[in-house]
Amino acid sequence: MCKLSHRAINQLGQLLETSVIIIGAGPAGAGTSFFLSKYEIPHIVIEKEVFPRDKVCGDACSGKTALVINRADPAWLSEILADPAGFMPSWGITFVAPNRKPLDIPFSPNRTPQTKAPGFTVSRLVFDDFLFRKMASPYCTILQGTTLSSIDDTAGRVTVKAACNGVYYEITAPVIVGADGDKSTVRKKYLNAETSPKTYAVGLRAYYEGVTGLHKDNFIELHFLPQMLPGYLWIFPLPNGMANVGVGILSERIRKKKINLREQMLDVIKNDPLLAPRFANARLVGKIQGCGLPLALDRKPLSGDNFLLTGDAGCLIDPFSGEGIGNALYSGMLAAAAIKEAGEKGNYSAAFLKTAYDDVVYKRLGDEFKVSAALQRLCKYPWLFNFVVNKARKSPSLSNTISSMFTNMDLREQLSKPSFYLKILFNK
Ligand SMILES: Cc1cc2nc3c(=O)[nH]c(=O)nc-3n(C[C@H](O)[C@H](O)[C@H](O)COP(=O)(O)OP(=O)(O)OC[C@H]3O[C@@H](n4cnc5c(N)ncnc54)[C@H](O)[C@@H]3O)c2cc1C
Known part of the structure; x- marks a missing residue:
């Protein structure tokens, strides 16, 4: 039409x-x-x-989305934050390391009732x-x-x-x-x-109803499974008891390892010891769909x-x-x-x-x-990922530092430097 x-x-x-x-x-x-x-x-x-x-997507919108909308018209952002049926505020990320240990990273560790959620999830249809x-x-x-x-x-x-x-x-x-x-x-x-397959990833998206064990503050979850590195499986909570579940992997890896992404995703959901119980009574809504991600x-x-x-x-x-x-x-x-x-x-x-x-x-x-x-290159080393997550789980100050990295680019840059990992190693 x-x-x-x-x-x-x-x-x-x-x-x-x-x-x-x-x-x-x-x-x-x-x-x-x-x-x-x-x-x-x-x-x-x-x-x-x-x-x-x-549009096939993970449906997670970060602070940058909120920033542009706010610059276009601050009233639009207020509209979004006042529509819980369409938009779900998100307060943090759970990283699950290749050793399957989770690390919760709140976006706003010291938030008050007045604090606005830095990000949100919303279906792309909406x-x-x-x-x-x-x-x-x-x-x-x-x-x-x-x-x-x-x-x-x-x-x-x-x-x-x-x-x-x-x-x-x-x-x-x-x-x-x-x-x-x-x-x-x-x-x-x-x-x-x-x-080029070196700079291009392929992603799959599925909508599930009834996934259990989601974070009470709607944290988005990134599961860095060894078979998917440097990609990951995500679970992003959505309004109305729905969740966006998907995987994204570099095209080069898919080609080299001849990965059937759909099979791999369904296999993880069915058999991973952390995920299988959470999907036991979940229902796939609609089809699993794929799309490409041209990476910068x-x-x-x-x-x-x-x-x-x-x-x-x-x-x-x-x-x-x-x-x-x-x-x-x-x-x-x-x-x-x-x-x-x-x-x-x-x-x-x-x-x-x-x-x-x-x-x-x-x-x-x-x-x-x-x-x-x-960071994407570092993700090729699962032991490094496991090491940082293990340390951060025991150290509130390291966990807070990583939390601040999501809002502070200068801090985030530390993550890509070997000195950051040496400091953790020697507890400095
Ligand atoms: C599986 C997957 C998961 C993702 N998860 C996330 C996520 O959680 N968070 C996030 O921020 N990003 C995510 N992304 C990336 C995000 O989806 C894209 O970066 C984003 O949609 C880009 O917006 P765009 O406007 O450039 O393109 P699009 O959203 O693709 O919009 C392009 C528009 O152009 C139209 N169009 C195309 N060709 C023509 C034509 N010839 N004539 C007229 N119109 C045309 C299309 O119909 C479409 O409406 C994900 C991507 C994938 C594939």
């Missing part, structure tokens, strides 16, 4: 002109749109699905529809249920041809934003780049003449945690700022966009990606 939301276009079948074309209305597209609307820049969003639509509806603005036109047929660029203008219910659109703009996810058409058109393991280009890539289209998923929603929204926010600057200068060249966008994204997120890449 094609729906022209928010603003009627009466030139159906004719050439439409706008300032920015966005392909994709997920978190990256929504993040770009929110801030373009703030800057009063007209834009057209082309989305192939019709909302509400599902969350992406929430974001989609918030895109409504006089500057935003959404064409959903629309098939993109071509992207061409000539003389500094991009032309997109798209069809919706037998109606053809030709839309031109000086710049296009690829917010079209993992299999981005915009990325393929401009960078012609294949993803190297610095890839994010723009060029007249185009920018955001979210998964730019391969911006955290290589350790698998977090991509916050980075999608955040990169969308930065893309809008870069487009504003480019528009003011009338310069959408590769050189300008690299400085205004790529450099800014990597300046803000680059250190985080490097630390996460180092």
Whole structure:
């Protein structure tokens, strides 16, 4: 179905002109749109699905997601926190080491009743529809249920041809934003780049009802099982007695070890001594579904003449945690700022966009990606993981330090340095 939301276009079948074309209305597209609307820049969003639509994901949103939403409009974050039927506040993480010893890491160890939860879980069906509806603005036109047929660029203008219910659109703009996810058409058109199994992970997601033993403060659980390292199995509690359960592993490992991910996940749920009793009366709701995760393991280009890539289209998923929603929204926010600057200068060249966008994204997120890449490499050593968890279980101060690492990037960087482990070894 094609729906022209928010603003009627009466030139159906004719050439439409706008300032920015966005392909994709997920978190990256929504993040770009929110801030373009703030800057009063007209834009057209082309989305192939019709909302509400599902997206295979772990459904966990971190503080970065909350930060961007709060910057877009603080009232939206209050709306989220006031909707327990849709959104579940999360207060921490339980890491389960390869030796199956758990370590609880609260996000806010000294919280008061006034403290806002730093993160939350929400099904993507609900969350992406929430974001989609918030895109409504006089500057935003959404064409959903629309098939993109071509992207061409000539003389500094991009032309997109798209069809919706037998109606053809030709839309031109000086710049296009690829917010079209993992299999981005915009990325393929401009960078012609294949993803490498070294920097790409595959994930499976299942919804279960009736999983027992979930943390009373809705901690998300990451189980680093030896057969999955450097990936993990997760259990994320959701509202209404549901849980999002899944696994994510590097493609390279899946290929090398010829892993059948679905079988491995079901085997763990059925036979792992910690998990099996918790799933004894749980029921799988719907199908187990898979999707790819393009990881930010190297610095890839994010723009060029007249185009920018955001979210998964730019391969911006955290290589350790698998977090991509916050980075999608955040990169969308930065893309809008870069487009504003480019528009003011009338310069959408590769050189300008690299400085205004790529450099800014990597300046803000680059250190985080490097630390996460180092942590991902360390996860290949199960004994190291076991050692840190064993020590932290006995030492409240080490446990507090690790807890602070989730909110303090400088502290988190310590985790990727050998000196951190030597200090633990010698109890310094
Ligand atoms: C198994 C799994 C678990 C994950 N768990 C988490 C998690 O717990 N927390 C987290 O933060 N991240 C997680 N991620 C990553 C997260 O899902 C992504 O990083 C995030 O969805 C990226 O947002 P996006 O807007 O870039 O892309 P998407 O959410 O994929 O949105 C892209 C949009 O573009 C549309 N589109 C695609 N092609 C076209 C086209 N040709 N024309 C028009 N529209 C198009 C799509 O329909 C879609 O609506 C997980 C990923 C996977 C696979």
